Amino acid sequence: ADDMRASHDILAAEDERAQVRQDPPSELEDAWPDESLSIPLAQPALQSRADECLRKRPRQPGIYFLGERREQDERAEPMPWLAALVCSSAFDLALHDAYGELLRRPTYETYGPEFMSHDLSAYLTPADGAGVSFKGRYPADYLVFPRPKALRAWHLTGGLDPLDESELTGAEPDDGYPVLLSDWIERDGLKCLKVKLRGNDAEWDYERLVKVGRIALSHQAEWLSADFNCTVTEPTYVNSILDRLLIEEPRVYGMILYVEQPFPYDLEANQIDVHSVSARKPLFMDESAHDWQLVRLGRTLGWSGVALKTCKTQTGALLTLCWAKAHGMTLMVQDLTNPMLAQVPHVLLAAHAGTIMGVETNSMQFYPDASLVEAAVHPGLYRRRNGQVDLSTIQGPGFGYQIHRIERALPEPEAEFGE
Structure with missing residues (x-):
């Protein structure tokens, strides 16, 4: 996408x-x-x-x-x-x-009764017994106005990414961009690090979180998220790692803002009770959250948050956002490595959603030069500075691409x- x-x-x-x-x-x-x-x-x-x-x-x-x-x-x-x-x-x-x-x-000013033919009750059904009604409610009722001018940027720390010099193989690219995690933190002023884990090797996952956490602490980064990559089948796997961190590495444990999608993405086929995990840390649906109906199912199983993505459609993201907020769930906006124009609606969704913290954005890690043309008009969107992306150049009607200025x-x- x-x-x-x-x-x-x-x-x-x-x-x-x-x-x-x-x-x-x-x-x-x-x-x-x-x-x-x-x-x-x-x-x-x-x-x-x-x-x-x-x-x-x-x-x-x-x-x-x-x-x-x-x-x-x-x-x-x-x-x-x-x-x-x-x-x-x-x-x-x-x-x-x-x-x-x-x-x-x-575009975000068009999501109210003045410009919409139907309220949200035409599209959404509340959870039984939730005391929620969508009659007379519109997406604008669940959005943040005015939007923030900047957002905290989450950096993706992949499972194969070298964390320090001992992990270098000699095959790393020599393209002028950082390779080591500490270099990324220093260059971009990063404060938020997403940590990709295996989900089938508890010792490796624990050590990875500890190592990333210690690097973060030594370079003034503040927050971590743990992404177990849909491979966990038992809540005790996640719980044991979190409990061990709390005892042995309490500062690292405290830095973990939320846990992302440990369990298989097919929620209907894998209806695992996850209340014990969300009792420890906010637990976010990502791959499972294709639409608001699946989020409704996830809420009954104990999931407490939802990660939105524009690659699953703007319409679907808005409907999921409204349903989740109405039912007290926390939001995040996750990246599918959005380059070029795709970055603009991606960060706008995060800005208007009111996320748990900022936005995940990593196209500048994987193909930074792909967006050089757009960066000439929106420099703050394609390079993270002081740990943030800057939305101030997104102006005008629609999504504010300023597409006629982009060559x-x-x-x-x-x-x-x-x-």
């Missing part, structure tokens, strides 16, 4: 023309996690679904259209819900952006709408 790009031209309120340009998603393994289906077989199906979104989308809320079309799909290998969301996400973002452009308003050569439109 990171590499799918969409742009639009709005000529006038009475004469709307949208141009959509797309590239195929690069994270096919995540969108379609079926070992029996190779990428060459999956990609045509994903491309076909994206084309269908572009050319045949009816005048109805896209979340309904997407679900109905998936149910009607007669492919031998049904498309996973996540893959369908990824295919729709670029077009969905373009629609939200175009609506703001049409109204000459920032990005895009391919020809896949489809055009209007005259």
Whole structure:
């Protein structure tokens, strides 16, 4: 979803023309996690679904259209819900952006009764016994205004990333960017570190958290999150690591702000009671949180927070945000390594959501030069400074891309709408 790009031209309120340009998603393994289906077989199906979104989308809320079309799909290998969301996400973002452009308003100012035909009760159902009603409520009621001008930036510490010189192999890139964790912290002034763990090797996971925590403490970083990567099957695995940290490394334990998705992403097939984990630390759904219905199920199992992603559609992220906030759940906005224009709606979602802390943003770690053209207009979005990303250049209608100032050569439109 990171590499799918969409742009639009709005000529006038009475004469709307949208141009959509797309590239195929690069994270096919995540969108379609079926070992029996190779990428060459999956990609045509994903491309076909994206084309269908572009050319045949009816005048109805896209979340309904997407679900109905998936149910009607007669492919031998049904498309996973996540893959369908990824295919729709670029077009969905373009629609939200175009609506703001049409109204000459920032998109986040269009999520109230003045510009929406239905309240949230048309889309959301409260949990039984929660005392929540969505009648007369709109997304704007759950968003943060005014948005913050800057956000704390979370750095991704991968399982294979060298933490210190003893872990260097000699195969590291020599491209002028940091390699060691301490160098990243010093250069970007990082305060928040996400730690990727294995989830099937408790001793390795414990030692990794301790080592990252000690590096963080020695370089004035303040917060950690623990991502167990969907591989844990028993809550006791996570609990034992947290309990050991509390006793042996209390400062590192105290730095852990939340725990992310330890358990398998297919929540319906793996309905594990996780209340014991969320009693220790906030426990966030990520890969499991495809839509608000799954979040509703997760809440009954003990999950206390939700990670939102624009690659699962802006529409879906907003609906999940509203449902979760109404039911007292905490929010985070996670990255799928969003480069170029994708970074803008990503950080805007975090700014208006009111997250537990800041936003995860890591495209500057993995392909920093990919966004040099956009960085000329939005320098604070593509380089973390003082541990933050700066949103001050996001201005104007729609998502505030200022796309006509960005000298990005895009391919020809896949489809055009209007005259």
